[in-house]
Structures are given as C-alpha cells and as structure tokens.
Amino acid sequence: MKNHWNKVSSFCNTKLGFFTLTIVLAWIKTYLMYLTKFNLGVKGSLQGFLLFLSPLATTILLFSIAIYMKGRKSYVYLLIIDLLTSTWLFANILYYREFSDFLTTTLIKGAGSASNNLGKSILGIIKPTDFFAFADVLFLVLLLVFKIVKIDIRKLNFKIPTTISAIAVVLFGINLTMAQQDRSGLLTRTFDNNYIVKYLGLNAFSVYDAVKAARTSAVKANADSSDLKSVRNYINTNHTEPNIQYTGVAKGKNVFIIHLESFQQFLIDFKWDNQEVTPNINKIYHANNTLSFDNFFNQVGQGKTADAELMLENSLFGLPEGAAMVTDGTSNTFQAAPAILGQKGYTTASFHGDVPSFWNRDNTYKSWGYDYFFSSKYFKEKKDYNIGYGMKDKIFLRDAANYIQQLPQPFYAKLITVTNHYPYILDKKNQTISKTNTGDSTVDGYVQTAKYLDESIGEFMAWLKATGLDKKSMVVFYGDHYGISANHKKAVAKLLNLKKFDDFDNAQFQRVPFMIQMPGLQGGINHTYGGEIDVLPTILNLLGISNQNTIQFGSDLLAPKRNQLVAFRNGDFVSPDFTKVNGTYYQTKTGEVVKNLTPEQKQQLAQKSNQVDTELSLSDKIITGDLLRFYKLKNFQKVNKKNYNYTKTKALKQLKATNKQKKNSLMSKNGNKSLMNLYHTDAPELDN
Template identity: 30%
Template sequence: MDKSNVLFLNFLDVIFFIVCVTFKILVYGKHLETGHMKFVSLFIPTIASVMIIVSISLFFNTGARSRMLYIFNIVISSFIVSDIIYFRYFKDIISLPVLANGFQLGAVKSSVSSLMNIKDFLYFFDIAFIVPFINRYVRQYGSNVFPDYKLPVVMLLLLFGVVLDFKSFYGLSREQPRLLSTMYNKVYITRKLGVLNYHCLDIYNSVSANITKLVPDSEKKIDEINTFIDNNKSDGKSLKGSAEGKNLIMIQVEALQEFVMGASVNGQEITPNLNRWARRSEYFNNFYYQVAAGGTSDAEFMTNNSLYPASAGSAYFLYSGNRFHAMPENFKKKGYSTAAFHAFRENFWNRNIMYKKFGFDTFYGEKSYRGNEIIGMGLSDRSFLNQSLIKLDSMKSPYYAFLITLTSHFPYDQVNKYGNFDVGSLNGTFLGNYLKAIHYTDQQLGMFLDSLDERGTLKNSVVVLYGDHYAVPKDRGNQLLKFLNINSTSDVNWEKLQKVPLLVHFPDESVKGVNNTYGGEMDVYPTVCNLFNLPEKDMLGKDLFNPINQRVIFRNGSFIDKNYYYSSGDNVYYSMKTGKKAAENDRLRKEKENVLDQLGYSDYILKHNVMDKLKK
C-alpha cells in the first residue's frame, strides 16, 4: 500500500470529522440565512474553528484522538440541534444563561416538542451509524505514522486555524465595535463566525460577566446613567395625575398580537370583545413587544420596571437578588394595596421571589385557585378570570392588580376546548388553531371587563391591557402573510407584524381614540406614573401620552420608529414609508449608538445592582 493510502486510512477519523462537522455547521448556518448574507461567508470561520479542534486532537495517540473527535462531534451536533429548536420560537441562539434557566422547560413540554422536527436529528446520523465504524477501524489498524513530523504539522494546523479565526473576529469587531463584548445580537455573531466560535465566545463572556460583577461600581457610569434618565423624562403636561387615587387593573394577555384586532375570519370577528373595548379606550396601534429569552416574564419585568430584559437568559433568575424600584412598590408608598394574579405554578419563572422583590403584597398563584377547568398548560382563562373577580372584590381600594392570562399559550393544541369558532379554510392549521385560542381568550376577557363594568368597578379604575409577545413564529409566517394578503416577505413587513395591542380604559371613558405613538412594553411604567402622579425615577422608557421620542428599542439592538427600521441581525436600515433599504448616515449611526448605550445602561443597572445608587 503506497504512502498516500496509508496516510488516508490512518487519519480517516480526522478527515471525516473535518468534512462532516464543517458540512453540518454550514447546513445549520442555512437556517439563519435571510438573504442579506451569503451562505459561503461562514466557511472561513467554520473551517478555522474545526482545524483548531483537529490540531489539538493530533497531540494524542490514535485511540484517544478518535474518542476526542467523537465527543466533540456529539457536543457540536447537540448545540446545533438545540440552537435550531430554540431559534424556531425565540429567533435567537441559545446561551449559557438560557441553559441555566432550562429547567423551566419541564413545564412546557408540549411547547418544546411542537418545535421539534424529525429532520433535526439527522445531525446525529453520522454519530450513530458511521463514526463508530471509522473509529473502530482506525484504532485497530492505524499506526503512529510520521512521528518525527507530528509536532510541526500540529503547530502548523493550529496556527492556520488561529490566524483565520482571528481574521474573522477582527473583521466583525471592526464592522460592529461593541458586538463581541456585549453579545447583544447573538444571531448575527453566529452568522458571521459560525456556531463553534459563537458558543466559545458565549462561554467566555458569561464567565467574564460574573467576574465583572465583583468589580466596584463606576461613579462615572452611574452619573452617565443619571444624566440619561433626567434627559429622557417627558414634561408630563398631558393627563398628569388624571388617574390619581383610582385603582389600576393591568392585564397581560398571553400571545395576543395586534393583527387579530379588527380582523375577521370566515365572516366572523376574531376578537369582537377586545375590538369593542378598544373603541371605549385609548388604543395604541403602534405598540411593540420587546421581550427576549425570558418570554412572558420579560414582558412583566419591563412593564413593572421599565428596564430592558437580560441580554441572555431571564432577568427573573439572573437578578433575583437585586433591588428594584418597581411599580407595585411605588403604588404601595402611595397607600395602595397590591396583588398579582396568575393561576400557574408559583415558582415558575421565579415569580414567587420576584413579585416580593417588586413589592406585591399578595401573589395569587396556582394554589390560590380551584383547578376546576384545565386547558393547555393550566387553569382556563374562564375559570381564572371568574375566580379573580371574587379576589378583586376583596381588595382594599385603591389597589394595583396585575393579572396574567394563560390559555392562549403556544402551541394552541387544545382546539376542542376552545369552543366552536369556525376558522373556515384555516381549520387544522397552526394559524387556525391560534385564532381559535385567542378568540376563546377574547370571550373570557369580554365577560371579565363587562363584569367589572356591571359591578361599578370601572367607575373608579383605569384598565391597562396589552399582549406580552408574538403568537406566530417566523417559520410559520407564510400562513400569516397569506391570511393578511401580504405578498412581500421583507423584513420591514414582518417587523410591522410584531405589534401587540395596548389599550388604556379610563373611568367614564373620558379619554379614548386611536393613538399612533410608537411605543413598547418599556413605556408602560412611565405612562402609569404620569397618570397616577407617582414618582417617576430610574426608568429607561417614556410616557406614551407625552413622548419626547418615538423610538422602540429591541434587546438585539434593532430599533424602529415612524421613519426607519434598523435590523441589527443584518446590519441594514429600511425606510418605513417605502420598505426599501436606506443608506447609513451620521444621524442613523448616532441613533444606533444611542440604542446600544441604553441597552448598556440597563445591563449595568442589573449586573451591578445599583438601583439604590441612582438619583432618587
């Protein structure tokens, strides 16, 4: 047998690892491609990271080398499959803080399983059926060829991989100077550097963040945050104190998206009750969800604190030891009684701890309700809202009551329990199931609000109702676009669909109409403070009735206003009027920097727990 054949057979495990793992990572990259980035651009950082692993494995003898590569193959494939499943729902890449919160998935098994695709597990095909035979052959027949050249070859391969990787990292750091340290856009990093480099960077930054917590606070940074907060406050001239002394009933509705408002299917209104109450309220039609990995918990975190979600993982877990100046505490200082209502497990999303931190007097969780009707994840919205009415009646006025619904939770697979709402040709589809679920929730909310009205409660109460996050993930987006007769699949059109309803109902309907102000969940708390004449402090959002700007910032660094949408995932600006790409100019570049500053301020407040060190 000639030397070339000997070389090939002795290093068959190495060659297969390089080819197969590189192929897997590139195919995985295709899942993240949007058309703005070329698939082949991933090849250089991918082959670089693969060669670094290979070079390290070559230091060992044949048996140890093949086992090491086999383990790396399993780990890499596991990351790929986990990332794909996570990306389908969250449109983000999994990270260490998310994994640390992973036990929460135990309560939403149906949601996770519905995101899985049998094709995902093809990434493990080689591990199960090919690699074991290759490794067995190499260990049995392989020999330690060319021992004299082993070290130079290994060092050359390692240098090759490191240089190529450094070039990729350096190029990205020049293009987006703060991206690698802040990790504010994990999808973009993965698209540019590959899955291996991303997860290594994630591990490094997660460890570094924990070390950074030990560093003393920076007075300069705190002064900078205080200056921003001062400049960000509105004059509060409109509706200042108009709800002072009234009750606040705030309702966070699971997966309520704005596109269902006013829409019909098969000749029937999808949300007739919410449509009716929107006409009796101030309705914000450009209100966006701003959640990240924390999902529903992020929404309630923002509306009660006006701080951004954690850059990775859930703030409810990562910062449960922090001090907050939350809405319930603010109301309590004004003599209000406060309570949170959510008929799910009390420790889910760490609510039993965080609600105390926020200043809620009482948390009515799963144990406070009779489980007499279960739909999906837990108690039906009908039973939850009916039982909550009784609990509200017992609250001492004035009060702040915060309610979270549950039945319309993804994956909307309890169609037989939602009633007989006929969605026509959409029957049996994902979108059709969602419309049935949200129609059911609309019925229950209608009865709840009508009951409050009949009891006379609304004469002395402000009701704030909003959706927490999206209902239709992008991989099911074609059904939604077809339903809405939208032909273009542009990023701008998709982003415009990421609105959730916000309605504010005033006593005697003294204020009502359609409000076109651009806002998001960060802006609820400052708006409430102005209406109820509460101290407005330590908030990064804006008062929606007195906005000094109408920019909505998302956790990944994207932002939107009435003129432009910036997609950080592609580093592209779009005109909101034409939907076409717009060139970056000095103003837009400054806007992008301001967005990153604000996200950085929120991260600093949370990571260093400096809330009490900010201005009172």
C-alpha cells in the same frame, strides 16, 4: 478511479485520516444547517464565504483534543465530542425555530425557571430534517462498527496534534480578522447574537457568551455608586415632561394590568370564518373611554414574557441574553411599580395560573414589592383545567376574581393569561372558531386560542361591571410579545393576504395592543410610536405620581413632545419616519430601502442608532451592576424582601387580617359576602 479510492480508504484507516474525515463531515453538516435552519441575514459574497468558513476553525480545535489521546481512546473521545457538538447544534435549531435566537449561558442557568410544560412545545417544533444534525455521527459509528474503517491504535507524534491545534487558532484569527473588517466592533458592540454566529459560528458564539456571562458577574461585584453617574446624566438630559391634561385623572383608582399572552395587534378587528376573532377586545379598543395605541411595539429579547414584565413595571430593558428576572430577580435592587404604588397605599398582587417558580416570579416579585402572588398553589387544580403553560384563561380569571374581591382598595392587580401561548393548542370543547388555512401548524391554531382568550376577557369585564368595580378602576391591557415568529413569514403573508412579508414587514409586525380603559377617560386611538418601556411612566402620570427623579428609560405615551423612537433589543428600531432592521434602513411609511442618503439623513439615522445603543447599554449596566442599590429615590423606601411571603396559608392569613383592619375590599363592602355569584363563564370544564 479505483486506485484513487484505495488511497482515500487507506488514509481513512489511519488516525489522522479518520480525524480529517470527521472534521470534513462535521464542517459540511454544520454549514448546511446554518443555511437551512437559521435566518442569519447573509448578504454579499464575503458574508457567504465567512458563513462557510466559520464552523471550520472551532471544529478543528475542539476535535483536535481527541487526537492527543492514545489508542482507541482518541476515537472514543472524537465521537463523544462530535456527538456533544451535534447535540448543541440540534438544541439551538429547536430554540431558534421558535425564538429566533440562540441558547446562552444565562438562559440555560434559568432553564429550570421556565421549563415547565415545555414537552409539548418541543414536540411541536421538531422536524424530521433536524436530526440531520446527527447524521455524521451515525455515519462514523457505522463505519467503525462494520469495520469499513479500522481503528489505528498507533500514537501520533506529539508535533502533529499541536500543529493541528495551532492551525485551528491561526484559521480562527483569519476568520475573526475578515469578520471585523465587514462588521466593525463585532465582539464589543453587538446586540444581536445572529451576527456572532453568522461571522464566527455557533461554537465560537458559545465561548463568547460564556466569557461575557463571567464578565457580567465580575461587573456586579466591582460596581459602585460612581457607575450611576452616566445613567443619571442621560436620564436627566432626555427626560420628557408628561401630559399635564392627563395627570392624576386616575388618582385613587384600582389598577388592573391584564397581560394578553402572545397577542399581536393584527388580531384587532381581524376576521376569520366570517366572524371576528376578538369581538370583546375590539369593543374595548374602539370604546370612547379607552385610550388605544396602534403603533405600540413589543420590545422583548430572549426573556419574552419576563422581559415584558420587566419593562412594564420598571421601565428597564431586558438583557441581551437570558431573562433578568431569572439571573438578577432574586438578588438585585429594583424600584418597580408594585413597590412605588405599595408605598402610596395600594395593595399589590400578581396572578398567574402556573407554578410560582416560572420565570423566577416567586423571588423576583419580592424584589419588586408585590404584597401577594397568587400562583397555581392558590387555585383548585384538575387535569382538564390546565393546558400548555398553566390554567385555562376562563377558569383562571374566574378563580382570580375570588381573590380580587378580597383585596383592600385601592389595589394594583396584574393578571397573566397563558392559553394563547405557543403551540396554540386547544381542546375541541373550547374551540369556537375554525383554524386558518395557511398550512403552517404553528400559525393556524393561533386564532382559536386568541378567540378563547377574548371570550375569557369578555367574561371578566362583565363581572367587573356587575360588581361595580369597573367604575372604581383603570384597566390596562397589553400584549407581551409576538405570537408568530419571523420563521413563519410565508404563512403570515398568506394569513394577511400580503404579496410579501420580509424583514421590514416583520419589524412592523411587532405591534401589540396597548389599551387603557376607565369611566370618564377621554379616549380614542393614539398614533404615537411607543413600546413596553413607556408603560410605567404613562400609568404613573395617570395616577398622579411623578417620575421626575426615577431611573426609567421610557416616557409618557401621551406626552406631546415625546421622542417616538422605539428601540428593539437587538439594536434595531422603529420610528414614524425610519425603521432599521439588520443594518438596513427603510422608510417606515412605504417600506422602501433608504438609498442615496442626504448628509442630514445620515446624521439623523446615526443619532437614532446611537440613542438606541446608548439606552440599551445603560439599562444593561443598571441590571448587570445592580446599580439601583446605590440610588436613593426621594420618598421611596428600599424594598425589604424579607417582608414578603407567598406561602398560601401565611399570605391568606395576612390578607384576612388586613381586610379586618381596613374593611374596604369589594367583599368587605358587601357585608363579607362573596360576589362570585355574579361571575358567569361558559367554561365546559366547570360543568363536570
């Protein structure tokens, strides 16, 4: 035994031996992190073997760079490469924990547009075991510092590193071949990054992603009008006629879009601590003049809120990586709701209580045709006015009301709340309900921030009623994305008193509220299956605006003959009969796995999957190729970004001039006197 150990020790004291030790440690560490930190959906012995094998080839290839170096340099480079790959692994662990996805090139490029206030979120995500990602680096450094392993300064024969690199390439080829056999079209037809990491490893995914990002850039440069042909053919073939009974019932009304941050459908009528968590929203949901949808799903990808906004106002899907608002919002041509309504005589404005650059809104909103963007620059800022990702909702909505009363009517106003955002922290003076008791810190604070959001909505709706705006407006509420990710299944099961909470249940858990309230509206709870992609066509029909020739992938949620297939960004779907999750089909009503498919069922499921893939790929084609620059929409003028300026002094000067001309804002009709005395809030910060 001692002799054997001496041989191992002697080998590790050579450059090749230390290299081998480094490879083995990094390989085993990465595999263990794959198993414990990611939910990659490994099924069967082949996928299990590939998960084990996948880190090896790229690790050898990357680390082999160091052994081309002479003397001590090879050790230094080897440790630097190990540290960099470990840091990349660590970063992905943190990102995946909250977003169930991996970091991409486009996401990193746009990090500056969505990085504000991330510090608290990151601290809330980190677990002590995450630092195991650096364990091998620390161990190797200690071996060298304490001279347990001595540095071998001898130069290796050039054939050795080249042979090692060649072995790595061959090994990767074997890995890829086996992966392709289990998952046909792995690198050509995938909408889920989990597949790439599961089969090829995180490093390979990073290279794949970088290449894909470069190709996307090239696609936009080479795109031309002929690329629109397949898109238009699909849109025309699958166009759904809207519900004529609702056509124009809201014509001329003001439109409020109220963004319920991270608000999931299960919160409706949910009780905790013997009280309703969201009594105000519950009241709206069940009102006779509210159209409520209980099978409405979020369809976001990595862009989350940005994806929701994109779908809501353009009826285009978010991108598979990153956020289109960040990567394409500044340069692309859009035919979005603000521009459509703006050209119909509406004043358009978006309100958000954080910096204007968040998600690149200050540039994207110009491309979408927003007249005004009331960001944090427009609101009074005090230290205790903000929490997490911007102004507290009660203060934000009150301050937003001051500008709403100045908007010429009719107007289209979107208000983005933020307090109900991860990590769901709320100061004690604003807590009006106790935390839940799942033991999961992410989940347990969720009801507190949700209740705070609900209270702020109650205050805002009371002001609309007090000013009479409620009678002149259609108010649309929507939840932008999930609040509790798939990484908290046990806690969700406990919270909802469920015996299980698996991948199927999580797919159903993606329901978010969608409600439309207006005096005289024939309301009720609608059970149709739909999602955020369908919001714009629905709103346009209610306003009496046709979307016959528009490039939109959604359809009127009230249409009697609509296709109730809801596509998720990763290629999965939900429909009234079947649900697809990670390649497995379920009966939607029972949650049972579909077995022994009939030929008719096989054909039906194949058609659904093909439709989802087609819609996602065509939508991606529009955005990555900036194809709308080639499309002339009848009675629509292309947005000129130069016409918009969100600088506070210039924008308010413009607003004042417009009011002087039109004289139809709420405040103008009140003799230019403010109606803010009618706004009542119990926000404790305002008592100071």
